[in-house]
Amino acid sequence: MSAPLLEVADIEAGYGEALVLRGVSLAASAGELVTIIGPNGAGKSTLLRVVYGLLRPEAGSVRYAGEDVTGVRPEQLTRRGLNYVPQxxxxxxxxxxxxxxxxxxxxxxxxxxxxxxxxxxxxxxxxxxxxxxxxxxxxxxxxxxxxxxxxxxxxPKVLFLDEPSAGLSPQAVELVFDQLAAVKRRGIAVVMVEQNARRALALADTGYVLDMGRNAYVGPGRTLLRDPKVAELYLGKSTAASSSTSTSAPSGMSEPT
Ligand SMILES: Nc1ncnc2c1ncn2[C@@H]1O[C@H](COP(=O)(O)OP(=O)(O)O)[C@@H](O)[C@H]1O
Ligand SMILES: [Mg+2]
Structure with a gap:
């Protein structure tokens, strides 16, 4: 069994005194699509910032292709095969x-x-x-x-995205998610944070629910979708209403196939 391309272990990180991540772990393999969901303020963006070298963790490690890259700067990580699409x-x-x-x-x-x-x-x-x-x-x-x-x-061999569907029309969301599925099929590990939780989990090989800076749930995307506790706590009724653009959330766009 080969090790995952990306291994993030026990990350603790925050801003000044405030600890935001309290021991988060995550892994991604070549050709795997990983979705991270969770409430606003859970630390999802902070996790991507740590992994992409924009924020130094207090504890924990980031390993890429078997090497410790914790705290390595973004430009350097990009040269080595990781890249990041900010929100x-x-x-x-x-x-x-x-x-x-x-x-x-x-x-x-x-x-x-x-x-x-x-x-x-x-x-x-x-x-x-x-x-x-x-x-x-x-x-x-x-x-x-x-x-x-x-x-x-x-x-890149690993692509990070922070809320790629935020603020997009339902059609544009489909366009973007279709392209991300194609990126994954080319063997790239795709790690994305999403508020459009149902749609993103439906697409995910592996889903992570982050809550209060900890891993709350981890599993195959479709398993998390069917988990009544996950649905009740994190999936809301239909569309993610937490995106900053609160204009008319269209119904039906979050239906899993
Ligand atoms: N630059 C920053 N300085 C101080 N606190 C921050 C900063 N960015 C985020 N935070 C705080 O960290 C917590 C997690 O934020 P974030 O990672 O953006 O959450 P999410 O992406 O899950 O909504 C929040 O309480 C937020 O207010
Ligand atoms: Mg965020």
């Missing part, structure tokens, strides 16, 4: 699609970058058609795809 500010609105992709691949040698950007146009024809368009003029879904493509330019 906000994940594209440069005044730059074109092409420029955004080039900036995303700035750590690559020039020839390799050109090829990597071309690969992105192949994977995301929608972006190829709009390569000269400013990112700020794209629709929400298109912009999210650009943010994902920007991270994929560096050819």
């Amino acid at each position: 906000l500010a994940n594209v440069f609105p005044t730059l074109s699609v092409a420029e955004n992709l080039q900036v995303g691949g700035v750590s690559l040698p020039r020839a390799e970058r050109r090829q990597a950007v071309a690969d992105m146009y192949e994977q995301f024809p929608l972006l190829a058609e709009r390569r000269r368009q400013r990112a700020g003029t794209l629709s929400g879904g298109q912009r999210k795809l650009l943010a994902i493509a920007r991270a994929l330019v560096t050819r």
Whole structure:
């Protein structure tokens, strides 16, 4: 049995005096899609920040490909095969699609970058058609795809995403989740935090429920979906209403297949 590509063990972390994560563990293998859900303030974003080297943990470890990478800086992690799509500010609105992709691949040698950007146009024809368009003029879904493509330019083996579906229309959510499923099928480990909990768990090989800075539940996504306790405590009635955009949550979009 080979070890997971990413192994996060017993992380404790917080801001100043306030401890937010109180012993969180998580693992992801190549080609696995991992979803992290949990109430607002549970520490989901903080966990991604720790794993991607944006916040140093007080305790615990992050191992990648068998090596300890705890506290390694983000740029360095990106060179080694991890990348991160933050929830906000994940594209440069005044730059074109092409420029955004080039900036995303700035750590690559020039020839390799050109090829990597071309690969992105192949994977995301929608972006190829709009390569000269400013990112700020794209629709929400298109912009999210650009943010994902920007991270994929560096050819990561592990991709972290913080709430990729936040603020998107139901159609755009489908577009983004379909693409993430395709990313996973290419053998990349996808680790995403989501408020759209039902939809995200339905897609997940493994789901984690984070609550009060601890692992509350871990299991196959569909098992968590069917767990009455998880449903009662964390899945609410239908759509995740906790997203910051509280305009008309459409019904039906969270139905598992
Ligand atoms: N930069 C920060 N400084 C201080 N406290 C923060 C900061 N970011 C988040 N927190 C606090 O940490 C806790 C967990 O936040 P977060 O990881 O963003 O939760 P989630 O993503 O699960 O909603 C919250 O209580 C939040 O107020
Ligand atoms: Mg968050």
